[in-house]
């Protein structure tokens with residue numbers, strides 16, 4: 377089983393600690409690849425839209441994005457982590473999500489994403505962890521992922537884990553372990569169920585792509601949809617075995 381982790385901060389603080397507790401459930405048997413931001417995706421999207429119009433390989437940051445994209449496509453489970461910064465995910469995480477705009481459903485979503493599972497881990501001092509998680513969930517769901525587990529917490533104490541009361545530490549550990557066990561017991565040889573909302577979003581994007589492709593057959597997104605067979609009868613959630621590692625997480 378492959379797990380790809382994207383950390384919205386390089387700091388080994390509370391987010392890191394919670395992520396480590398989450399991964400402990402998988403550690404002895406899984407192939408885990410981690411990316412730390414901003415190190416592994418250091419540059420802003422400059423809005424050239426070359427990824428959308430000419431292909432993701434033409435992005436000035438293709439060397440970073442291509443590597444992460446391949447890792448995400450191989451992953452059975454995607455884990456995204458971030459502390460809340462001013463009520464949102466970190467700027468570094470937003471930079472990565474901007475770079476993956478071309479993977480949103482109105483453009484060129486990867487068929488592998490439908491049927492994948494993801495977990496988001498965010499935390500904060502007082503408030504903002506939920507909206508930070510929403511920032512990430514928004515992208516993941518528009519990439520086509522239906523099964524998304526979310527852990528959020530507000531420490532409401534000193535920012536250093538060591539200064540938290542034993543009771544609070546135990547409470548947070550219990551909560552994240554519960555989510556971890558839930559995801560560790562999934563049979564990853566089977567794709568996750570694609571929910572109705574994802575199917576509706578896909579349907580709307582399909583109508584748009586049908587019209588774009590008719591008007592301009594050379595338009596990259598429309599061509600991609602046609603090549604996938606999505607403008608016809610093929611649906612990505614009926615073909616989600618590709619890109620799966622084939623191991624069972626039981």
Ligand SMILES: Cc1cc2nc3c(=O)[nH]c(=O)nc-3n(C[C@H](O)[C@H](O)[C@H](O)COP(=O)(O)O)c2cc1C
Pocket residue numbers: 385387388389390391392459460461462463464499500501502503504505531535
């Ligand atoms: C730039 C910045 C903005 C922050 N904004 C918030 C916020 O909106 N709400 C909050 O409760 N805590 C906020 N915090 C506090 C962090 O979310 C909190 O200390 C968190 O535990 C840090 O996680 P880390 O140890 O993984 O870095 C902010 C911290 C920084 C550095």
